Amino acid sequence: MAVSLPPDVRVMNATAVAVLALSGCVLLAAGAAWVTRQPKFAIASIRLEGDVSRNSVATVRANATPKLAGNYFTLDLRNTRSAFEAVPWVRHAVVHRVWPNRLVVRLEEHRPAAVWKGDEGNDRLVNSFGEIFEANLGDVDDDRLPEFHGPEEEAAQMLAMYRRLVPLLGPLDATPVRISLSGRGSWDVELDTGAQLALGRGSDEEVLARTARFVRTVTQVAARQRRAWDHADLRHADGYALRLKGPVTPAANGATALN
Structure with missing residues (x-):
């Protein structure tokens, strides 16, 4: 037959167990703290x-x-x-x-992919992920990095556009050296030949489609005028305007629009 302990005895026993458990936890914590402070x-x-x-x-x-x-x-x-x-x-x-x-x-x-041109000469770098970072530009051993200028939050988009423009402009034996993106989303490109491209606004696909059309035809257009070109305006819906080098003649009036 089980003997029922008085309530006060049960409380005392429970209190003793709790005190022992708490004491054990305190000792363990103190031991752990002592161990973690050891020089080793x-x-x-x-x-x-x-x-x-x-x-x-x-x-x-x-x-x-x-x-x-x-x-x-x-x-x-x-x-x-x-x-x-x-x-x-x-x-x-x-x-x-x-x-x-x-x-x-x-x-x-960081792997530098471009130079980010600051508004007040605070030039930085763009890495291969399209992230702008601070570094000494003198540590960069590649002097062929393109220059970007635009809204900082668009750095990744600008790097993506650059990477798509490089092969697209290859048939012209030209490479982008400067790319600008305005706050309103208008693209401008300078080539290593010194020529300027005004690509205009629109989605990346629209801008690239206009550029591809220009690349396919500009050589023939300039050849008909027997003059080189130094600026192209691709912002037109059905063609582009071309500024030609050299003196203006009736046969070549300095600008050609292609439909």
Whole structure:
């Protein structure tokens, strides 16, 4: 036959169990805190992997390490990643802990695709993802990068347009060196020949279709006039206007419209 304990005894027993459990938790927490403070868990080495062509390993460490705080257990990985991504030319960093006191950081560097021309001389760079980033332009060893000017939020679209224009203009033996996009969405292009193209507004497909029509016919049009051209206005719905070089003659009046 089971004996029922008085209520006050049951309360005392439950309280004793709770106190013991709480004491155990406190001891465990204190032990864990003591362990995490041990010098053996301080970050002793950082191994860098991935892209380090723009920065030496020593430079990356010198820029990022002073911003790190904590040991193997307490280091904030998000802040650590941000510290490495703040290093010039670093686009992305992935950080992993390695027991008991090491870090492995994989870096992805920006790959410059264009120069972003600022309104007040604040030139920056555009990477291969169409993102604008700060860097020393003197570190760029490719002096053939095109120049972009337009709304910053359209940098990716401008890079995409550039990549489509390069093969499209190939038959003219010309390459875009400057691309401008106005706030109203109008495109202007300067070629490495010095010629200017006013591509106008519209969807990318509409602009590219007008450009393709121009490329197919401009050589024949200019040949009939026996003069080279230095400016083309493609903003017309049914053709384009061409400004020709050299003196104006009755046979070649300096502008040709193609229907």
